Amino acid sequence: MRYYDKLIFELSKKDRVGHNLPTNDFIDIKLDSKLLRNDDANLPEVTELDLVRHYTNVSLKNFGVETGFYPLGSCTMKYNPKINDELATLPGFANIHPLQPNSVSQGFLKIYHDLAIYLSKITGMDAYSLNTYAGAQGELAGLMIIKKYHHDRNDFKRNKIIVPDSAHGTNPASATVAGFDIVEVKSNLDGTINIDALKEALDDTVAGLMLTNPNTVGMFEKDILEVSNLIHECGGLLYYDGANLNALLGIARPGDMGFDITHLNLHKTFSTPHGGGGPGSGPVGVKGFLKDYLPGPVVYKYSDKYVFETPKETIGALSSFYGNASVYLRAYVYIRTLGEENISKIGPLATLNANYIKESLKHLFKLPIKTHAMHEFVFDGLIDQSTNIKTLDIAKRLLDYGIHAPTIYFPLTFSQSLMIEPTEVESLETLDHFIETMSIIADDSINNPQIVKNAPHNTIVRRLDEAKAARNPIVKFKDISKLT
Numbered sequence: 414m415r416y417y418d419k420l421i422f423e424l425s426k427k428d429r430v431g432h433n434l435p436t437n438d439f440i441d442i443k444l445d446s447k448l449l450r451n452d453d454a455n456l457p458e459v460t461e462l463d464l465v466r467h468y469t470n471v472s473l474k475n476f477g478v479e480t481g482f483y484p485l486g487s488c489t490m491k492y493n494p495k496i497n498d499e500l501a502t503l504p505g506f507a508n509i510h511p512l513q514p515n516s517v518s519q520g521f522l523k524i525y526h527d528l529a530i531y532l533s534k535i536t537g538m539d540a541y542s543l544n545t546y547a548g549a550q551g552e553l554a555g556l557m558i559i560k561k562y563h564h565d566r567n568d569f570k571r572n573k574i575i576v577p578d579s580a581h582g583t584n585p586a587s588a589t590v591a592g593f594d595i596v597e598v599k600s601n602l603d604g605t606i607n608i609d610a611l612k613e614a615l616d617d618t619v620a621g622l623m624l625t626n627p628n629t630v631g632m633f634e635k636d637i638l639e640v641s642n643l644i645h646e647c648g649g650l651l652y653y654d655g656a657n658l659n660a661l662l663g664i665a666r667p668g669d670m671g672f673d674i675t676h677l678n679l680h681k682t683f684s685t686p687h688g689g690g691g692p693g694s695g696p697v698g699v700k701g702f703l704k705d706y707l708p709g710p711v712v713y714k715y716s717d718k719y720v721f722e723t724p725k726e727t728i729g730a731l732s733s734f735y736g737n738a739s740v741y742l743r744a745y746v747y748i749r750t751l752g753e754e755n756i757s758k759i760g761p762l763a764t765l766n767a768n769y770i771k772e773s774l775k776h777l778f779k780l781p782i783k784t785h786a787m788h789e790f791v792f793d794g795l796i797d798q799s800t801n802i803k804t805l806d807i808a809k810r811l812l813d814y815g816i817h818a819p820t821i822y823f824p825l826t827f828s829q830s831l832m833i834e835p836t837e838v839e840s841l842e843t844l845d846h847f848i849e850t851m852s853i854i855a856d857d858s859i860n861n862p863q864i865v866k867n868a869p870h871n872t873i874v875r876r877l878d879e880a881k882a883a884r885n886p887i888v889k890f891k892d893i894s895k896l897t
């Protein structure tokens with residue numbers, strides 16, 4: 414073990430000092446003893462240098478989009494330009510207090526207001542609420558809106574939400590939390606909706622359908638207009654899971670496809686560092702006839718004044734104040750720096766990059782869905798199975814080359830799924846390096862299978878017992894010896 418791989422508590426030496434505070438020129442205040450702790454806090458005591466080395470080393474143990482290529486299907490791990498962070502953390506934004514009056518936060522409110530308009534234009538919706546903290550929470554808000562809409566029309570029998578079996582797991586989960594029964598309809602092999610199965614599920618108890626387009630395997634739902642007509646004819650509403658919007662940017666808008674409600678994953682499509690539970694945001698957009706149901710508060714503009722107000726028929730508030738403000742600032746800067754013309758290139762480039770990889774590797778990896786993919790696609794393991802190398806082995810071997818593994822074993826439709834989403838930000842050289850690496854791994858899988866089977870070789874820890882790591886994680890300081 415390298416010295417600086419130790420925990421900060423192990424580096425600690427009593428009375429070492431790493432800070433230099435100015436002398437206190439305020440009067441001394443005696444706090445009531447019941448406000449004071451009995452013992453000193455057990456904090457590590459290290460020099461500034463030890464502290465810097467500690468955190469630098471910790472950061473190197475992680476993998477991020479700033480470390481290397483990160484083609485994690487379904488997650489849109491695109492690069493987040495630094496200017497987004499820089500502007501989102503300007504003191505005027507970072508130090509604002511949610512309880513200060515609207516009159517002294519007009520700039521901030523204007524950004525909320527304008528961002529909602531940009532998102533409306535980009536998606537073809539009429540209004541947005543920025544109240545929700547994540548994609549899944551946006552789904553819940555959307556479903557609560559669907560419920561309230563039907564109930565307000567005295568239609569209480571609509572208790573079903575249709576979800577295709579290829580849907581992201583959060584869709585049925587959110588619908589259940591919102592109190593609906595789930596009707597699962599079968600998908601075609603390429604994850605698109607099976608229209609006959611859909612027709613069979615339709616009746617006057619259907620509240621709505623949840624759909625993402627392109628779907629979770631990266632295929633465009635080409636029958637979307639027919640799906641939309643069928644749902645609307647039976648009195649239901651159409652919900653768009655906007656997590657895959659990246660593929661459509663500049664090309665198509667869910668609002669034009671007949672969707673009534675949508676959530677967006679700003680942390681995926683509009684550039685906020687995410688993963689590992691990082692900050693998220695799932696604003697909810699609706700067509701005009703639903704705008705009074707939005708979760709609030711929402712920013713309205715009266716002549717030249719911006720105010721936070723709660724929509725008249727709101728489903729309620731879903732965050733304590735105004736949602737995840739820093740994610741909105743980043744999305745705003747991202748949209749403004751790119752501008753309409755460049756945003757229109759995102760979808761086509763993301764799609765081009767995915768198809769470039771797919772076509773370059775399909776002679777080595779099984780391609781179960783042969784049609785044109787959108788921003789992501791799925792391989793089903795190696796074509797040559799003679800040495801029994803699995804998707805897991807390939808994913809682990811990629812780590813040795815400094816490449817993050819694609820999403821593996823999802824979707825469940827295929828036994829060796831390897832789901833690849835390069836995003837639009839990668840250069841041709843990076844894509845070529847990935848293709849070359851995958852080709853080397855495919856070749857080694859046949860001619861030198863042990864090196865793939867035993868991978869990774871160059872990482873801080875080797876192959877973990879994944880079930881044990883998930884069920885029995887050692888996260889306590891005392892157990893550190895067991896890690897080494």
Ligand SMILES: *Cc1c(COP(=O)(O)O)cnc(C)c1O
Nearest residue numbers: 487547548549581583625656693
């Ligand atoms: C990521 C994702 C979600 C969930 O979004 P969170 O922000 O993680 O809650 C929902 N649907 C699809 C298709 C996704 O890819």
